[in-house]
Amino acid sequence: MSGLILEVRDLVKHFPVRVGVLFKRTVGHVKAVDGVSFELRKGETLGIVGESGCGKSTLAQVLMRLEPPTSGTASFEGTDMFALRGAELRRMRRDIQIVLQDPYTSLNPRMTVGDIIGEPFEIHPEVAPKGSREGKVRDLLDVVGLNPEHINRYPHQFSGGQRQRIGIARALALRPKVIICDEPVSALDVSIQAQVMNLLGELQRDLGLSYVFIAHDLSVVRHLSDRVAVMYLGKVVEIGTEEEIYGQPSHPYTQALLSAVPVPDPQLRGRREVIRLAGDVPSPVDPPSGCRFRTRCWKAQDVCAEQEPELITRVAGHPSACHFAEAHVVVGAERENS
Numbered sequence: 437m438s439g440l441i442l443e444v445r446d447l448v449k450h451f452p453v454r455v456g457v458l459f460k461r462t463v464g465h466v467k468a469v470d471g472v473s474f475e476l477r478k479g480e481t482l483g484i485v486g487e488s489g490c491g492k493s494t495l496a497q498v499l500m501r502l503e504p505p506t507s508g509t510a511s512f513e514g515t516d517m518f519a520l521r522g523a524e525l526r527r528m529r530r531d532i533q534i535v536l537q538d539p540y541t542s543l544n545p546r547m548t549v550g551d552i553i554g555e556p557f558e559i560h561p562e563v564a565p566k567g568s569r570e571g572k573v574r575d576l577l578d579v580v581g582l583n584p585e586h587i588n589r590y591p592h593q594f595s596g597g598q599r600q601r602i603g604i605a606r607a608l609a610l611r612p613k614v615i616i617c618d619e620p621v622s623a624l625d626v627s628i629q630a631q632v633m634n635l636l637g638e639l640q641r642d643l644g645l646s647y648v649f650i651a652h653d654l655s656v657v658r659h660l661s662d663r664v665a666v667m668y669l670g671k672v673v674e675i676g677t678e679e680e681i682y683g684q685p686s687h688p689y690t691q692a693l694l695s696a697v698p699v700p701d702p703q704l705r706g707r708r709e710v711i712r713l714a715g716d717v718p719s720p721v722d723p724p725s726g727c728r729f730r731t732r733c734w735k736a737q738d739v740c741a742e743q744e745p746e747l748i749t750r751v752a753g754h755p756s757a758c759h760f761a762e763a764h765v766v767v768g769a770e771r772e773n774s
């Protein structure tokens with residue numbers, strides 16, 4: 437693992453909330469991503485974890501340049517990503533690819549697998565001249581563990597896990613450097629999840645890829661992640677190495693998420709204290725003052741409503757956005773059990 441490939445600073449994405457039929461008025465903003473910073477190194481996997489609606493997919497969309505940011509910066513290999521236009525933007529679009537959650541809806545049912553995987557070559561013909569494309573698509577099918585003879589089949593002729601392999605082959609077509617995986621295994625059976633995760637791991641080792649791996653469950657990202665960022669209501673609340681997040685979590689939200697991860701060992705299971713979070717996630721239109729987690733936090737004090745806790749290192753050698761950060765071992769989570 438060497439230098440930085442992606443550096444994100446104070447990234448903000450707000451969506452306007454509009455009312456009115458004819459003359460739309462903006463009455464507020466959904467603060468989907470609200471000041472997110474992280475780094476991704478070459479060959480590394482950064483896991484991003486948090487409950488539904490915390491802004492994970494919005495973050496992915498902004499980094500793919502599918503949505504403009506409200507503010508903040510992102511640099512890819514030292515270049516300001518949001519300033520790129522024309523040929524430079526096209527070049528960057530080759531380097532950063534995405535694999536989406538649902539292999540049922542993300543593949544066009546009327547296109548053959550060969551056309552789906554080869555479509556990026558139509559947009560970037562410089563990567564594969566016309567005569568060479570079929571051979572390249574067959575190679576990609578082989579790389580992701582599918583039969584190259586199935587190049588003329590349609591998506592419905594494949595199982596869920598195989599369809600996700602098609603999505604991965606398509607993402608690999610332009611030989612990217614970074615792949616953003618937005619819950620790529622969430623829609624799959626557990627046994628199939630492991631196979632797809634192993635494939636992603638092998639591809640990373642063979643091709644030197646860097647991953648941003650999004651999931652809503654800490655157990656899914658563990659095996660692949662070098663570092664993990666935990667998000668809550670548009671913000672990163674804790675970030676650290678795999679050992680730090682699972683072995684010494686210091687933010688109450690991370691501790692609660694970890695206490696919900698299944699423990700395979702029945703003896704340990706009996707010793708685990710499960711933290712059940714009270715209430716629902718508040719609206720990102722009007723998040724709580726101070727610490728956004730305070731309405732569900734069992735440790736909240738007056739200061740938590742008044743002052744927003746900075747994401748800084750207070751304990752356990754890694755940053756956590758809690759005034760009262762304390763490393764707390766969650767029984768069964770500190771062991772490497774994958």
Ligand SMILES: Nc1ncnc2c1ncn2[C@@H]1O[C@H](COP(=O)(O)OP(=O)(O)OP(=O)(O)O)[C@@H](O)[C@H]1O
Nearest residue numbers: 451466468487488489490491492493494495652720
């Ligand atoms: N285009 C949009 N316009 C308005 N609000 C949006 C838009 N896209 C997302 N949001 C809102 O932004 C917030 C974050 O959504 P996002 O899809 O990024 O969450 P997520 O963490 O990916 O959730 P999930 O785990 O369910 O996929 C949500 O409140 C969502 O309703």
Ligand code: SF4
Nearest residue numbers: 727730733740758759
């Ligand atoms: S800052 Fe306060 S409310 Fe927020 S997580 Fe820490 S103790 Fe809980």
Ligand SMILES: [Mg+2]
Nearest residue numbers: 492493494618
């Ligand atoms: Mg999402």
